[in-house]
Amino acid sequence: MTANSKFANAINKEAQLVNFIPYSSHLDDTTLTTIDGAMLRVFKVEGISFETRDNDELTQAYMRLNSLYKGLCESNVSLWVHLIRRRVPSLIQGEFDDYFSDHFDKRYNRDFSNDVLINELYLTVVQKSDSSLISKKLSMNIEAVKARIETQLEQFDDIASRINTNLNQYQCRPLGVTDSGVSEPLTLFNYLLTAQWQNVKKPAGEVRSAIGNAWVRISKETIELNSIGNPRYMQGIDIKEYSQQSTVGMWDSLLYAPYELTLTQSFSFMPRKKGMSYLKSRQRSLSNSGDGALTQISAMEVAKNDLADGQFAMGEYHLSLMVIADDTQKVRANRALAQKALNDKDVISSPIAIATDAAFFAQLPANWKYRTRVAGITSLNFSNFASLHNFIVGKREGNPWGSAVTRLKTISGNPFYFNFHKSPPAANSFGKKLAGNTVMIGATGTGKTVALGLFYCQAQKFAQNNRMSAVFFDKDRGAEVMIRALGGSYLRVQNGKPTGFNPFQMDATPSNVAFLRGLVRLLAASPNKPLTVFEEKSISAAVDTVMRMDKPLRRLLMVNQNISVGTSKEEQENSIKARLDKWCQGGEFGWVFDNPTDTLDFNASRNIGIDGTEFLDNIDVRTPICLYLLHRLDDIIDGRRFMYIMDEAWKWVNDEAFSDFVGNKQLTIRKQNGFGVFGTQLPSSLLGSPQGAALVQSSSTQIFLPNPKAIKHEYIDGFGLTEKEFSIVKNFDDSSRLCLIKQGDSSAICSFAMPDMDDELAILSAGADDLPFLDQSLEEAGDKPCDWIPVFLAKLAENKQKSKTTP
Incomplete structure (x- = not known):
């Protein structure tokens, strides 16, 4: 390595990189120790979705963070918070064994980049060892040293557990050692030193020798890293002067950055007495300098009173922003963008050109001595700077049925991995029978049928080797073309025409x-x-x-x-x-x-469509037919994956035949590896009946398409949306193909737009005028999708051309 800084002599020799890494050993799977006796634990934090939360909610979350932080001021604790924005593969694994869903998957994914930028948040809690104990340990026997460490670990566990519990809303988990022996904390620390994500095994010896496997060259402003043959470059920014006021989510604009970065923030808590001394010193400095504004001096007096009252804690804060790219030209251009993003928050930032190596190593938690531009701030400020905001991205792998159903685009540029089931983000929930009922609300013209079709087609990956059965309870034959394109069977129940039902057989x-x-x-x-x-x-x-x-x-x-x-x-x-x-x-x-x-045979095909347009309006036959259909569903509710969709669900579930179905039967279906998806145009149509309201309450996922005429109490009281979420749905443009997806307390704004996919959209959502062409195509080409689909699309194109030339 080479460097031009005050640390150049030390780091010029590559073998001495280890001297800048403070870690000693894995005390247990989640706890590491440093060479000077400190203990640390890293938490991965999913964060809270800030885009769709009310300002009041975000303020409350900020105050809860401050309450947590101010309680740590006497614990000799420091926190390191990292925002890592890096490129990862986004392709979802899955194979499709039928003609149309395989074609659709390939065409749909063509519009996605396989490498996307994601945001990851990590919080590391570090507790320094009492310096007096270190000297005492030297004179202790081994058993006494073990006892001291166990006592320290017990105290540290209490602090770390308190943090974990208080960050429950943020979906927080401690990093540890995986079943395959990979140390997640060391993998993170290695990334900070190499800008390459590589799994690091838990070593048998000293852990600091296991990380930092990059050739590092540090010049005045640029850090070159080369670990696996792909050089990466970093340039840094820090803050020279902070604004007078901090705001919630101060650095949230970085979450949208079109480049890779690592934002490091550390906060070392001052005991209250030390914090008071710091404020008094600042107040004297302002008074003695003669240029301190009266308002600033008065503000210091207020701060002293608030600190004494326990309104906040004081701490030593440092920040560095490392921008990462594959060449020096890009890294310099991206650093300029990042500096503007910081300066837009009324701070004065500066490119790091002095002690660049120190800023680089200060990214590592517990590396206090390398921190530069350390400032005294309050825990309120820190809660604003490190708000733990993020985009909700769903869950790519480890869902009850395996990989995510599909990925959707978001306005942030991150992918959203959609799942019907709601499962813990960090847990492998494969094979677990979790709730997956989903409600979709979308007015005419907003794309409800298209969205249902997208999810239905992408779910065909779960049907390989006949491991899934799916039933689409349709209306107006809207899904018939899609069901037949998937090789499925479609039953039209028409008034006065034999249904083919004979229950007694x-x-x-x-x-x-x-x-x-x-x-x-x-x-x-x-x-x-x-x-x-x-x-x-x-x-x-x-x-x-x-x-x-x-x-x-x-x-x-x-x-x-x-x-x-x-x-x-x-x-x-x-x-x-x-x-x-x-x-x-x-x-x-x-x-x-x-x-x-x-x-009627639900085993005849893994995809069955049933059109209820006519009989659902026939009060004489509706209930008996519904009862029979629901009873026959038991043929395929046997433990295999089972999905059923009800378009215009209110037409189905408002019948008395569904009273038991939406109650006890839903529990049975979940236990037997199934779930339902219920689509409707108007919230009131579902909320207005006991059966519909029960389905809403049992849903784990809710999807809201644009509705400029949305009624507030229906969305907020009926579905549990926040004021902000309701406003988002109401202000979506009808043709935007945007939707709000909500699971639990989290929500995300997603797009299911499919530009340049007119042929595929004609299959997903055929209009009434298109259905005669389906009938003609089936008659001419047979029922194999690979044969009739081209004929059908050709007829649509011909009809469209005629429409253009016909007055």
Whole structure:
């Protein structure tokens, strides 16, 4: 290494890099010690989503941070907070074994960069060892030294646990040693020294020899790092003069930076007595210099009183911003952008050109002696400077079904990894049966059908080797083209046309027989004349008799023929047999259930679409049909991955048949590895019914598309949005293809725009005018997607061209 600074002689020899690394050993998996006896623990912090939170919420979070920090002032503690913005691969793993979803995945991902910038936050707590104990340890025997260390570790554990608990809202976890032996803290520290992310194994010996595997050359302003054949360059910035006031999220603009960077901030707490002495000294300095404004002197008096009252703690603060690039020209240009971002916050920043090496090594937690431009600030200031704000990016791997469903673009430039399930960010939740119910609200023209189609198609990666079944409860045939493009089956239930349903050809299991008894009782019911005990027994006996017959003989007509009726004219005219006549072949509703064979088979294809447009508005047949469809879902709710989507869900769930389905059945579906997605245009349509409201309450993920006519109490009281989130949804442009995705307390603004994908969009969301071309294409080319899709798209293009030339 070479360097032009006061440390040049020391670091000119590469072998001496270890002398600038303060770490000694892994005391346990999450605790490291330094060569001078300090203990440290690193936490990875996901952060809180600041884009979608109200100012009041952010202020409350800032005050909670201050409350945590001021409680540490007597603990001999320092904090290092790092914001690392680096490039990572963003491609989601997954294979698609059908023609259209494979094509769609390749085309969709073409518009994404496979290397994207992400933000990572780390907080390191360091507790210095009492200097008097260090000298005492030299004269102690080994057992006494162990006892001292155990006592110190117990105290440190208490502090670290307090920090971890108080940062629960920020989704915080301690870095440790993985099952494969990788030390996560050392991997982070190695990145700070090399600008390359490389896993570092926990060494058997001294840990500082295991990191810093880069050839480092430090000139006046530029640091060159070369560890794996790819040189990287750093240039730094620090703060010469701070603004009079700090604000929440002071450095949030760096989260959007179009370049890699490492922002290091450290804060060493002063005991209250030392903090008071510092403020008094500053006040005297202002008074004696003669140029101290009266307001500044008065402010010092107020600060002394507030410190005495425990409103904040004082500490020694340092900041450095290292900009990283692959060549010197880029790093210099990006440093200029970064300096402007800092100066826009009313501070005076300066390129680091003196003691560049010191600034470089001060990035390492516990390297107090290399910190430059140390300033005395309050814990309130530090809470503003290190607000732990971030973008919510979802979870790329380790979800209940494996990798994320898909990635979406965001206005910050970060990818958002979408999942139906909500699972802890740092945990591997693969195989766990977690809640995944999802609600999507989107008015006409905002892209609801497209968004549903995007998620549905991308979820096909989970269906390899028939490991998933999916059912799309559709309306207006909006998803028919997509379902057929995926090689699925699509059932249109049309009033007056045979449905192909024959419930009596189900297997004669106790569960099925009990269901059939209830179904026949429902069909035979009269609003003015409840069934008698005799009639109920007669129905049960008839069902039992039919279910003992050979399957080809079983049908509703046969049940009716086996029902006993009285002999009087009155009994015969109003008998259950007479009431069932209209449900039998030749009757008004004979088309519903009295069919020769049962063609409903949810195992026939892994993708099944059912169009409910007509029967959902037919109050006579809606409930019986819904009951049968829901009952038959049990055929595929058996532990395999199961997903069902209901477009215009209110049309389905508002029927009384769904009362049990949205309650106990949802728990069963979750335990059997399934979930539902419920789309609707208007919030009131779901919130206005007990069943719909229950589904909203059970949802783990909510997706809100633009709605300029959004009603405040529906979104805030009904769905739990904050004022800020509601304002965002209301102010989205209808055609923006933006949405707000909310999971728990976190939310993100995402885009599902698909520019230059007109052909694929025609498949995801076919309009009513396009459906005749589907029917023609299937008739001409057959039902193989690879054959009929090109024909269908050609017909659409031809029709579009005709429309342009037709007056």
